Amino acid sequence: MSGRLAVGRTVALGILLALSALLLVASKAEAAKYTVAQCGWYVGADADWADTTGGAKFRSDGYCVPPTGADPFGGIHLKSFTRGSGTVSGTRFARWHWSAPPTTGITAVRGTWWHALHDGFEQRLGGVNWTGQFSPSLSAGNTDTALREFSIGFSSPLPAFEDRLLCARGEDKWCPLEPDSWSGLRAVTFTVLDDTPPTALMTGGGLIAGGWRRGNQHVVVGGADGGSGIRFGETFIDGSRVAISEYPCDKVSIGGEWRATRMRPCRTNESTTHWVDTTKLSDGPHSVVHCTADFAGTNVCTGSQQFLVDNNPPAHPRAVSLAGGEGWRRTNDFDLNWENPDQGQASPIAGAAWRFSGGLGFDTGARFAGGRDRRSLADLSVPAAGSYSLQLWLRDEAGNEAANSAVTIPLRFDDLQPKVAFSTENSDEQVKATVGDEHSGPASGQILYRRVDAEQWTELPTKFDSAAAGAAELIAPMPELGVGTFVFRADATDFAGNKASTTLRADGTQMAIRRVPPPPIARAKPVPKGKSRLFARLRGGHGRGDALTVPFGAPALLSGRLMRADGAGLGDRELRVVSRPSRGALLPAGVETVRTGEQGGFELRLLPGPSRRVNVTFPGDGGQEEARREGLELRVRSGVTLRARPRQLRTGQAVSFSGKVKSAGSPIPRRGKLVAIQYLEQETHRWRPVLVTRSDHHGRFRAHYRFRYVSGRAAIRVRATALAEERWPYAPGSSAPVTVRVQG
Structure with a gap:
């Protein structure tokens, strides 16, 4: 027995060293691992006990948690004992069994063991592989009641670990139950590999519900892990942590290290609510991420999810204007327009809030008119005539608004007529x-x-x-x-x-x-007025009389005498002279006054202009009757110029005539002015027409004439004559003659 035990301990020591080396390599690989403390440090055992005889030949005993304040290792143990007397068949055993959570595996075990073993009984420590086969790593076959530490490492993770008290003989043999054999174990630490990452969850909450957010907002977060379970949950906004949750896990701090007290220390599914104070964030878009860590320290994060924040109310409306102005109106209809401030990164304008108040305590209370980027309020009305104050402020899509930013606009409505009445006091003034x-x-x-x-x-x-x-x-x-x-x-x-x-x-x-009319007053009979006589004539050029013709641009003189019926002159009397231009003239009728001399005579110079009719009137005075002289005709000849080129030519050649009709005070007719080119017939000394043409609208004219039948030498005198026409306020007038010499 002792020889087998020594060999067993030597083999176990070699295996232990090999496993330790493997553990060092594994630690360098930085696999996701956690440790589990069992039966020690005031920690119980997350293990189950069983025996292959159904409890007939073995029994268990466990004491792992001393009273608080006592030595945490005083008398603690996990033991398996043989029971009663008699024998037990070979290969029968009792065992303490630890199972790693799904998706995890045990990579190392260390602890303390001791035992009392007789007649074929052994204590074996080892792992159970994925097919359920037990492989001992340490074994002892004799009694050693001293507390011995052990350390076992596994080359690949195993799903379970067992401490067995075994009848180490073939099935056809047996081991005596007396004296009692037992195996002990305590202060066990498991190293568990958990390389399956957890799942981080963000499942809802106002923060990620869409739209603009403000104030405190919540997000529902959590995680799932089938291995060691969820230990931490952290929420990050724009890369900075804003909330952390440490979920309940069975753990204990040993030497500054947190160790699990159960093989699966934490729950596999966790959910909680994290609150975010968005007032600490700038207005605009932000991103939120939730990360979850399992007990092994594997950290996994959700994808980034964007949300929008706006905690600041909009500024006051800009350029507020009231249709029709802010004055009084008699129509109970008010339309308001304004410009919205630039929101930048903040939420858009969602509508306008308003209220108006007036006399006698009237107040509508705050009202809201929705509409993205709303810039107007239409068809507002007040309850009755009077002056009211409308307050207008803005609300954004995050729900922010500030009534203290309101702009005040007066609403003045009056549909009542003024009251008018005459004074009851009588006054003559x-x-x-x-x-x-x-x-x-x-x-x-x-x-x-x-x-x-x-x-x-x-x-x-x-x-x-x-x-x-x-x-x-x-x-x-x-x-x-x-x-x-x-x-x-x-x-x-x-x-x-x-x-x-x-x-x-x-x-x-x-x-x-x-x-009331005054009493009638007797009137004196009127004194009869004396008769008046008025004589007048025109003078100018080489003529005088009731009708006078003068050249274009020449003045004329109006003269005459005012007399009584007996022929005596009426001196210092005012006469009224009215000149009415002929049809077609642009000038209006002219009115002038002239006073008679001591003997009743008078003269008045008539300025150049178109033809006209002149009337002279004496309106009468206190002693003389009215007198008139009408129908004086002043005719003015048309003004015409003429040029001929060439002035010398041969028979068969053409001469070009050009000139202009003058039109002071009168427009040229729309179709032009009729102009006749005339030559002087020497035999009769009469002017005969050569051709008739029209001027343009400015009075200019051009014409051509070809001399075909002249033989010998001839000096021909020609002139241009403006003919009489309807609505032409001038008499016919001719230009100065021009001599054209023709060689036959």
Whole structure:
């Protein structure tokens, strides 16, 4: 027995050294491992005990957790004992069994063992492979009650570990149960490989629900792990940790190291809620990640998920304007427009909040009009006439709004007519009316009057005196009233455009004044007026008389005499001279005055211009009757110029005529002015036409003539004549003659 034990210990020591080397290599590979403490350090045992005889030949005994404050290793043990007397068949055993969680495996075991073994009994320590086969790594076959430490390493992870008390003989042999044999184990530490990563979860919550977020938001997180279980959960925003959860795990701190107290220390599924204070984040997009770690320290993170944050309310609306202006109006309809501030990275404008308040405690309370990037409010109305204050502020899509950023706009509505009434005080000097309007106030007014039997009202110069808020007076001078009854009317308008009229006094009586005619006065018979005689004629050029023709641009002289019927001259009398231009002239009728001399004579120079008719009138005075001289005709010849080129030519050649018709004070006819080119017939000394042409709209004309039948030498005198036409305010006129010499 002792020889086999020595050999067994030597073999076990070699195996232990080999396993230690493997453990060193494994540690360098930085595999995901954790340690489990059993039966020691105030820790119990996560193991099950069984024997192959059904409890008939073996029994167990375990004591692992002393009272608090006692020696944590005082008397602790996990033991298997033989039971009773008699024998037990070979290969029968009792065992303590530890199972690693699924997806994990035991890579090393260290602890303390001791035993009392007799007649074929052995204590064996070893792993159970994936097929359920037990392979001992350490074994002892004799009694050694000293506490001995051991360390076992496995080249590949194993799903279980066992401590067996075994009848180490063949099945056809047996081992005696007396004296008692037993095996002991304590202060065991398992190293478990857990290289299957956990799963990190982010399953919901307001933070990742979409849309814009503000304030405290939650995210539902968790993890799943089929091995050692979930120990930690951490939530990161933009790479910085904002929350951590340490889930409940069965563990103990030993020498500054956390060790599990169960083979699977943590739960396989965990879920919790992490709260995020978004006010500590900048406005705009952010990313959230949740990471989960199992007890072996393997850390896995979810994919990044974006969310949007906005904790700051929008600034106040810009460029706020009220359609129709902020003044008083008589239509209860208000439309508001504004520009939204630049939100930058923050959430877009989701709508506008508003409220308006007025007198007598009226307040609508806060109201909201939704709409992304809303820039207007239409069809607002107030409950009654009066002045109100509208407060307007903005709300973004995250729900942020600040009423203290509101812009205040006045809403002024007045659909009530002003109250107008004439004063009850009688005055011969002025007419007075009062105007009252409690809302927009009186703006203007007018006092009018008419005879009671007339339809047309006459305005009086009215003074508008705004004496106090909401009140004014209309004051007008009393007009010169004739005989009869006169009615007065007062019109008033307030600043909203409401109008009112009245013909009543404040006491409800008609504002009317009656004037009685004075007694008749005898009138003297009128003195008969003397008859007047007026003579007038025209002079100019080489002629004089009732009708006169002058060259273009020449003046004329009007002269004559004003006399009584007896032929005596009427001196220092004013005469009126009216000149009416002929049809087609642009000039209006001219009116001038001239005074007679001591003997009644007068002269007036008539300026150059188109043809005209001149009338002279004496309007009469206190002693003389009216006198007229009408129908004086002043005719003005047309002005024409003419050029001929060449001035010398042969028979068969053509001469070119050009010139211009002058038109002072008159437009050239639309179709042009008729012009005749004439030559002087020497035998009769008469001007004969050569051709007729028209000028352009500016009076310029051109024409050509070919001399075909001239023989010998001839000096031909030609001229241009502007002919008479309808709506041409000039008499026919000719240019100066031009001589053209033709060689036959």
